[in-house]
Amino acid sequence: MVIRFVFQQKLILNGNENKPIFEHNILQNLDFSKSTTQYNPAVSVQNPGEGLRMRPLCRGDYDKGFMSLLSQMTKVGDVSREEFEARFTAMEACPDSYYIVVIEDTMTKKVIGSGTLVIEQKFIRKCSSRGRIEDVVVHNQYRGKQLVKLMMDTLMVLSQQLGCYKVSLESEDDRVMFYSQFGLIKEAGQNYMCRRFKEM
Numbered sequence: 704m705v706i707r708f709v710f711q712q713k714l715i716l717n718g719n720e721n722k723p724i725f726e727h728n729i730l731q732n733l734d735f736s737k738s739t740t741q742y743n744p745a746v747s748v749q750n751p752g753e754g755l756r757m758r759p760l761c762r763g764d765y766d767k768g769f770m771s772l773l774s775q776m777t778k779v780g781d782v783s784r785e786e787f788e789a790r791f792t793a794m795e796a797c798p799d800s801y802y803i804v805v806i807e808d809t810m811t812k813k814v815i816g817s818g819t820l821v822i823e824q825k826f827i828r829k830c831s832s833r834g835r836i837e838d839v840v841v842h843n844q845y846r847g848k849q850l851v852k853l854m855m856d857t858l859m860v861l862s863q864q865l866g867c868y869k870v871s872l873e874s875e876d877d878r879v880m881f882y883s884q885f886g887l888i889k890e891a892g893q894n895y896m897c898r899r900f901k902e903m
């Protein structure tokens with residue numbers, strides 16, 4: 704019974720596991736000409752480094768270590784495949800909203816980097832939209848390969864290209880200098896405020 708259930712689940716996923724959360728072409732066709740970021744050696748969305756691939760998050764990434772990667776950034780908790788699938792479906796149902804980009808090691812087939820751009824639609828600024836960069840993380844064994852920089856650059860260019868009037872993120876004090884290279888500033892007179900309702 705249990706075996707049949709697992710088998711059926713696998714079958715359902717097989718048709719779907721490579722389904723991206725947003726259209727692949729959007730990433731491939733980004734125009735980096737406005738980016739001021741320098742790379743040495745050169746890396747890009749199309750070529751993030753040897754054996755690495757940059758692409759939208761797919762359903763099958765649950766099996767490629769996506770959740771454990773996120774746990775290098777903050778508390779994740781136990782998330783079952785069903786919970787992951789349900790959340791993926793809910794995000795998918797909001798078109799043009801969730802741009803989750805991952806980097807995969809094509810040899811190990813593990814997700815080793817991730818970053819999210821969330822697009823919030825607004826009435827203000829002539830019905831414009833605002834971008835929020837969230838959950839940027841690169842596996843600790845892949846640091847020093849300019850991957851956080853490339854991920855940030857990608858999400859910044861993407862937000863501009865999607866027409867956001869502004870983009871923002873939350874940063875720890877010691878990351879402020881790093882993020883400033885992407886044109887992000889602490890705006891005078893503005894404070895990031897937050898109230899936490901629960902400790903997961």
Ligand code: 16G
Nearest residue numbers: 777778836837838839872873874875
């Ligand atoms: C960092 C992240 C934020 C993430 C938070 C999780 C970036 C740029 N910032 O601030 O996106 O949601 O950490 O921490 O990636 P929390 O679980 O304590 O809220």
